[in-house]
Amino acid sequence: MRRDMIEFERVLSYFDEDGDGKISLTELRSRMAKISGEFELKEAEIAIESLDSDGDGLLSLEDLIKLIESACEEEKLKDLKEAFEMYDNEGRGFITPKSLKRMLKKLGDSSKSIEECKLMIGRFDLNGDGLLSFEEFRIMMT
Numbered sequence: 001m002r003r004d005m006i007e008f009e010r011v012l013s014y015f016d017e018d019g020d021g022k023i024s025l026t027e028l029r030s031r032m033a034k035i036s037g038e039f040e041l042k043e044a045e046i047a048i049e050s051l052d053s054d055g056d057g058l059l060s061l062e063d064l065i066k067l068i069e070s071a072c073e074e075e076k077l078k079d080l081k082e083a084f085e086m087y088d089n090e091g092r093g094f095i096t097p098k099s100l101k102r103m104l105k106k107l108g109d110s111s112k113s114i115e116e117c118k119l120m121i122g123r124f125d126l127n128g129d130g131l132l133s134f135e136e137f138r139i140m141m142t
Contacts, residue, residue, distance in 0.1 A: 025048055084137050124139065
């Protein structure tokens with residue numbers, strides 16, 4: 001059994017207070033309140049409604065895995081946006097050869113020329129505009 005699956009099952013067992021293998025609205029609210037303070041009924045209802053894959057009003061292990069993986073993807077996307085913004089130090093929505101050179105210098109690599117930065121960007125510049133958009137940056141980083 002994969003290590004991830006064991007961890008997912010542990011999370012399920014933490015939320016599954018009655019041991020039936022599923023997370024009810026009450027169990028979700030109770031455990032979330034312990035983790036992060038008050039968890040409104042409406043929030044719990046929305047969570048179950050959006051994640052419940054079989055329509056039984058309960059979250060299964062598979063539903064929980066989707067929730068956790070979705071949260072991890074959101075965190076990764078947030079981190080990528082923060083990294084992109086460091087390179088897009090002009091706030092223009094893309095990385096230029098000049099902004100790449102500036103960031104590389106901050107990171108301790110002052111040897112790159114503008115031409116080398118253009119080449120670096122060119123490897124991932126999908127639309128050929130000489131700039132690196134967030135989407136191109138995301139593809140490069142994955």
